[in-house]
Amino acid sequence: MRSPSTGTVEDSSSALFPVGRQGKYSDSTWPVGGLQMDRDPEHEPVMAAEVVALFATVPPGVVLDATVGAGGHAAALLSAYPHLGLFGIDRDPTALEIAASALASFGPRVVLHHARFTDLDRVVGAAWAAGRGHWPSSGEAAGAPCSISGALFDLGVSSMQLDRAERGFSYRRDAPLDMRMDPGASSSALDIVNGAGPDEMASWFRANGEGRLAGRIARAIVAARPIATTARLAEVVASAVPAAVRRRGHPAGRVFQAIRIAVNEESEELAAGLPATLGLLAGGGRCVVLAYHSGESRFVKQTFANAVSGGCVCPPGLPCVCGASAEFQWVFRGSRGASAAEVSVNARASSARLWAVERLGGRGDVDR
Numbered sequence: 001m002r003s004p005s006t007g008t009v010e011d012s013s014s015a016l017f018p019v020g021r022q023g024k025y026s027d028s029t030w031p032v033g034g035l036q037m038d039r040d041p042e043h044e045p046v047m048a049a050e051v052v053a054l055f056a057t058v059p060p061g062v063v064l065d066a067t068v069g070a071g072g073h074a075a076a077l078l079s080a081y082p083h084l085g086l087f088g089i090d091r092d093p094t095a096l097e098i099a100a101s102a103l104a105s106f107g108p109r110v111v112l113h114h115a116r117f118t119d120l121d122r123v124v125g126a127a128w129a130a131g132r133g134h135w136p137s138s139g140e141a142a143g144a145p146c147s148i149s150g151a152l153f154d155l156g157v158s159s160m161q162l163d164r165a166e167r168g169f170s171y172r173r174d175a176p177l178d179m180r181m182d183p184g185a186s187s188s189a190l191d192i193v194n195g196a197g198p199d200e201m202a203s204w205f206r207a208n209g210e211g212r213l214a215g216r217i218a219r220a221i222v223a224a225r226p227i228a229t230t231a232r233l234a235e236v237v238a239s240a241v242p243a244a245v246r247r248r249g250h251p252a253g254r255v256f257q258a259i260r261i262a263v264n265e266e267s268e269e270l271a272a273g274l275p276a277t278l279g280l281l282a283g284g285g286r287c288v289v290l291a292y293h294s295g296e297s298r299f300v301k302q303t304f305a306n307a308v309s310g311g312c313v314c315p316p317g318l319p320c321v322c323g324a325s326a327e328f329q330w331v332f333r334g335s336r337g338a339s340a341a342e343v344s345v346n347a348r349a350s351s352a353r354l355w356a357v358e359r360l361g362g363r364g365d366v367d368r
């Protein structure tokens, strides 16, 4: 077994480790300073109380935290529900070090793994084998081997990734362009900012809400190449937009987000990981997603609506004659946002949309 900082996504079983087990991750082996940041409201997990409440009815077994990050949501879930174990993944080895330290007190109830959403099909089976005997009920209550009691996706970038200048995510901190959530990934922001064509780049910006300025910003970036740092990229973007737009806030925010989404192939990751996760849920199990921009929310909504309708293609309002059979139900209609109180202390919560579905066949309470 290996720590996630050296394990690769191609090598699933070797990077698996139950937290707190002797000789694996421990506070002494992996001292991590980032945890102290969690006392700052901006580093608290978003909508944590709402997320925890959504897991109250899931059957005993294992919850997948597909974006374990600093382990904030994971710790809240494990504290609230002693009948649950947790399988946490993250593509960022530094995040896993932080999570391992934060979750050490939960011992073998937690198994962490360096993996991406696109690996989920493959790694869940291996994790299930590692957690068997440690996880409450080990998922057997759910029926099929490897079934999970719930799943959480808290999408996007973490505070830690934004705060550490050397990760090259933030237009507010000058550093070499990077933006890879997994520093072992092959392509960075430096590569794509200096390598992509103007049309491709404009399509990223357009998809991320840049509208008619998308082409203009993309052409300005291409003309200014080579661009090596976050500060230079932010400057080029700012100079490409009219003064009136600059007065509404730094125009680099959405452009940086669009580049980060492209670098990390976030749309492709979600498109593979979310449906795969729904397929793993036991009866009564819930899938909960926190989305932070309209592209994410649109995809989550479509995927969940499709699961709830069973893929029904009949016209809305008419009886189903296509033979589709629903396997999921909404936990609540549409999505929910953070409270005004939370948004006032944590700006990141302002864009959060919470979505949840439940697999039929459990005893969960569903509020409509």
Ligand SMILES: C[S@@+](CC[C@H](N)C(=O)[O-])C[C@H]1O[C@@H](n2cnc3c(N)ncnc32)[C@H](O)[C@@H]1O
Pocket: 044, 045, 046, 066, 067, 068, 069, 070, 071, 072, 073, 074, 089, 090, 091, 092, 095, 115, 116, 117, 118, 154, 155, 156, 157, 158, 159, 181, 269, 270
């Ligand atoms: C918003 S943070 C999660 C914070 C976490 N819920 C907490 O309470 O600390 C998102 C995390 O998901 C990870 N991530 C994003 N996309 C991923 C993917 N496709 N596969 C695995 N991890 C991913 C990021 O590296 C980051 O650490």
